[in-house]
Amino acid sequence: MSRITIITVNFNQIRVTEDFLRSVLLNAPNEDIELILVDNGSSNDNEAYFKNIYPDVVYIRSDKNLGFAGGNNLGIRAAKGEYILLLNNDTEITENMIPVLLNEMELRPDIGLISPLILYYEDPKIIQYAGFTEMNYLTGRNRGIGNKEVDCGQYNLDSRETGYCHGAAMMCRKKDLELAGLMSEDFFLYYEELDWCDKFKKIGKKIWFTGKSTIYHKESMSVGKESKIKTYFMTRNRMLYIRRNTSLLNTIIFSIYYICFACPKQIISYIFKKRLNLVKWVFKGVFWNLTNSKSSSKLGFKI
Secondary structure: OOOEEEEEEEOOOHHHHHHHHHHHHHHOOOOOEEEEEEEEOOOOOOHHHHHHHOOOOEEEEEOOOOHHHHHHHHHHHHOOOOEEEEEOOOEEEOOOHHHHHHHHHHHOOOEEEEEEEEEEOOEEEEEEEOOEOOOEOOOOEOOEOOOOOEOOOOOOOOEEEOOOOEOOEEEEEHHHHHHHOOOOOOOOOOOHHHHHHHHHHHOOOEEEEEEEEEEEEOOOOOOOOOOHHHHHHHHHHHHHHHHHHOOHHHHHHHHHHHHHHHHHHHHHHHHHOOOHHHHHHHHHHHHHHHHOOOOOOOOOOOO
């Protein structure tokens, strides 16, 4: 049995995933690793292609796009490692990342999930993630620590509790995961890792950040392209997250704020940007929450 299982999910990004596999080969050649690649509803069966790059990869194909949570859960169910490391396929690891994360976990049995310092691949001097603040449950907002700062080594010695891990790179023990449970597939896209962190908190585990190791993420440094799928799931899941993780009273107060202030502000922003095509997806995201239970498997969006 391998000590560490790495799980990554591919959806029609064959070249990006190839770079990821090569980074694992280059930077973790001597680690005791089981690498699971979930091909999550991709147009083609890429098993032969990926095994030509990483012969020992465990290839799992899903004919349907199961979303971020569903794709990772498919890999988790097949994982044999004592530790599980979820890595986005658009990341590239560094030489000491896996040993550092493993050492941090072994030093602190109370750590449930841990993420490393994340730098932007397109400009590796710029930080994407050095932890998150706790969530303000009345507004459904929190803040990224270190985001867009120049990396001058200010977080390199940090090893501390944080509000949430980052979905691009998260390690946990399999035995803790079995207590906390899998990621909720109700989210499909966005907020599922925050909800997962709360599951670990509920079993008494800490959410941890370490700046002693880094990973490079190919996510754009810009705010990101607005789209109907992003607008819908960000609107829908912000409300769903609060419904799942706070009291009824808090949910009512949040919902008043969200429906009467936050969503109208977003709609006005789209009007000024001349993105009227996105306005209806704000309404759809809110309407889904008003007509579905907090554990509904209905997406309300055709993928």
